Amino acid sequence: MPSKNDIEEIIKWCEQKKAEEKRFVAVEKNPFRDKMAWTFRYPLIEIDRPTEVAHESSLVYDSTTKTVWHFLNGNWRKVEPDFVVK
Numbered sequence: 001m002p003s004k005n006d007i008e009e010i011i012k013w014c015e016q017k018k019a020e021e022k023r024f025v026a027v028e029k030n031p032f033r034d035k036m037a038w039t040f041r042y043p044l045i046e047i048d049r050p051t052e053v054a055h056e057s058s059l060v061y062d063s064t065t066k067t068v069w070h071f072l073n074g075n076w077r078k079v080e081p082d083f084v085v086k
Contacts, residue, residue, distance in 0.1 A: 001038050001081075001082050002036070002038050002079055002080075002081055002082065003081055003082065004081040006032075006036050006038070006039075006081075007068055007079055007081055009032070010032060010039075010045070010059070010061070010068055011061065011066055011068065013031070013032075014045065014047050014061040014063070014068075015063065017047060018047055018048070018063060024048060025046075025047065025048050025049050026046075026047040026048070027044055027045075027046050027047070027049065027058075028044065028045050028046075028047065029043065029044060029045075030042050030043055030044055030045050030059065039059065041057070042057060042058055042059045042070065043057060043058070044057075044058040044059070045058065045059045045060075045061060046058045046059070046060045046061070047061045047063070048061065048062065048063050048064075051069060051071075051076040054076075056071040057071070058071075059079070060076070067079070
């Protein structure tokens with residue numbers, strides 16, 4: 001699944017889009033679908049949209065906590081980086 005760098009790149013992109021658009025809520029096409037295999041099933045990224053109304057097939061970015069969420073097994077879950085046991 002995702003690496004820490006992948007998540008940080010998505011967060012950085014979302015922050016940049018939010019600053020450019022100057023909107024409270026934004027829904028954008030996911031530009032990472034071809035770059036990061038784990039994001040292929042999420043066609044949209046919803047920036048600052050409440051999970052109660054966000055589409056279940058989207059990634060949701062919460063700028064207050066700087067976290068990315070996805071819908072998995074009936075619940076919204078924070079996207080966490082894989083950990084490597086050395």
